[in-house]
Amino acid sequence: MxxxxxxxxxxxxxxxxxxxxxxxxxxxxxxxxxxxxxxxxxxxxxxxxxxxxxxxxxxxxxxxxxxxxxxxxxxxxxxxxxxxxxxxxxxxxxxxAPDTGNMEVFARYASRELQDRWLRPLLNAEIRSGFAMTEPDVASSDATNISAEIRRDGDAYVVNGRKWWTTGAAHPRCKVLIFLGRSDPDAPRHQQHSMLVIPMDTPGVRIVRNLSVFGYDEAPHGHCEIAFENARVPAENLLLGEGRGFEIGQGRLGPGRLHHCLRSIGMAERALEMMVARVKERVAFGKPLAEQGVIMEWIADSRIEINQARLLTYDAAERLDRDGNKAARHELAMAKVVAPNVAQRVIDRAIQAFGGAGVSADTFLAEAYALIRTLRLADGPDEVHRASIAKGELKKGTR
Structure with missing residues (x-):
């Protein structure tokens, strides 16, 4: 309620x-x-x-x-x-995003000094931030593959590696990154990684290129490939402790996945509204498109699917509030699979209803389709979430 x-x-x-x-x-x-x-x-x-x-x-x-x-x-x-x-x-x-997740990390896991330096300006939108996790040379859908090196050297950490799809790094106000890297390759699998706070102006941090999404530049935020070449940051820039990167990551990704799902539902709603308005005003083969049987099916299916996705996502939000990230992981995974896929289908139907205008820049539909397609990869691809859901079911056994 x-x-x-x-x-x-x-x-x-x-x-x-x-x-x-x-x-x-x-x-x-x-x-x-x-x-x-x-x-x-x-x-x-x-x-x-x-x-x-x-x-x-x-x-x-x-x-x-x-x-x-x-x-x-x-x-x-x-x-x-x-x-x-x-x-x-x-x-x-x-x-x-990614500022929302980064602000949550600073609020929950950072020292008072790091909060004063980075959280306060982020809360005031004076600066922007990036989250450097995904790597071009490994299958990052399995986050234990992350191999960028974090090495302790006296009172500092030295970072080497390459990241990409670091959203927001091209923004002129992006001043800080939260970086996930491997700090102890000999530790247990989920204790090998740590998170560091790395200012963008750190020597050795270099933006290699900006990555377009289906040809869109995503300006002014950018999705960047970034090289880290002996980038040195103070030891106090470590978040929570060595080997606790996955712990922080799970705390960050739970609400982040939820937000992606909710925004997807909003985008689908707008696409459905546009489709309904369009088919009411267009005539083909002697009658309005709205009276064509296939169009009516598109509208009905879109409404059913959006409502289903909303109920599933709101249920995940309630479970997250009640029991926390770990307990809600399967509800979040289900929502993360369903919501972007529903939005993609609804937007696709709207594009079809608009005809040539739907794939042009005259409506928001083409860019929306490109954006929503990326969400089937961001914060974990569909296949990984489905595997997690299936494992949870297999563990239940029979009654």
Missing amino acids: TTTAAASLLERLEAFMAAEVYPNEDVYHSQVRSGATPFAQPPIMDELQTKARAQGLWNLFLPEAEYGAGLSNRDYAPLCEVMGRSFIAPEVFNCS
């Missing part, structure tokens, strides 16, 4: 989206295209963030009242879904 405070926030959020976010989506993209470089903060984002913060629509994802709105995952769910309807909305409210 949504609390009164969350319901009030949702009402205000929806009003802000209608008045400020949707009307400025084209302005945002126009400013990005006309910027001096592909990766620059468009002025409209600063304006929207200032307005959102003034209205108290800020850091809504953080359950810790000290830092955010103090909402449970279940109460945050409908807000996150609404934000997912727009590419720019999560950033407007300072609720966009």
